[in-house]
Amino acid sequence: MTSPEHTLAPAPPRKRSPRPAPGTGASRAFAWLLVVAGSLGLLGSFVISIDKIKLLEDPGFVPGCSLNAVVSCTSVMQSEQASAFGFPNPLIGLAAFAVVIAIGFGLLSGATYPRWHWIGLNVGTLLGTVFCMWLMTQALYDIGALCLWCALVWLATIALFWYTTVHNIRHGIIPAPRALVAGVLEFHWALPTTWYLVIAMLVGTRFWSYWQTLL
Incomplete structure (x- = not known):
């Protein structure tokens, strides 16, 4: 006589609900870069925002970073480009850099x-970098003045974009050939260093007649 255990078909295994795919973390060095670069960008955006408000309240107000006709935050703040989307550009920085931090x-x-x-x-920092580079060309070749706090925001945004890209390439979030990955990881410093040097060269050549007076 067959026992009940043999007559009953085995129960199908229970299907487990699929677990969410694990996320990707980051090294402490990259995390600190986000915090530090984001804080520098936030600082620059905050100071520009405060000075912009004071300038609107008092047209005769002179920001601390307006040193002369060349190094002049006032000239940049009063330009049309300073409100590219119909409101002061630093408001974008206040929100974006807070998220990064x-x-x-x-x-x-x-x-x-x-x-x-x-x-x-990555896309957000890329768009921010493109916007900063447009503002840089406008400041140098249209407005004809240099805003030091703006320059701080440019440099911080470039660092955030590039090292976010490096992080994504390292972890395969952005697919890339193995040789490219190895090159980017070994010489990660090369592109931002070159980028900063090009900006310094553009600023130097654009206002060379002024810099000569300081020598």
Whole structure:
């Protein structure tokens, strides 16, 4: 006689609900870069915002970074380009850099983020860099003045964009050939260093007649 255990078909295994794909974290060095560069960008945006408000309240107000006709935050703040989207540009920086700082502190506390998050950060920093480079060309060749706080924002944004790109290439979030990955990781400093030198050269040549008076 067959026992009940043999007559009953084995119960099908229970299907487990799919686990969400694990996110990607980051090294502490990159997390600190987000915090530091984001803080510098936030500082520059904050100071420009305060000076812009004071300038609107009092047209005779002279910001501390307006030293002469060349190094003049006033000239830049009063230009049309200073409100490219119909409101002061620094408001974008206040929001964007605050998000970057929050991401950096999240990474320092062990947070991981999904792929779409890293792609979004990369696209955001890319758009920010393109905007900063446009503002730089406008300041140098249209307005004809240099805003030091603006320059700080440019440099911070470039660093954020490039090292977010390096992070994404390192972790395969941005697919790349193995040789390219190795080159980017070994010489990660080369592109931002060259970029900064080009900016310094453009600033130097554009206002060379002024710099000569300081020599």
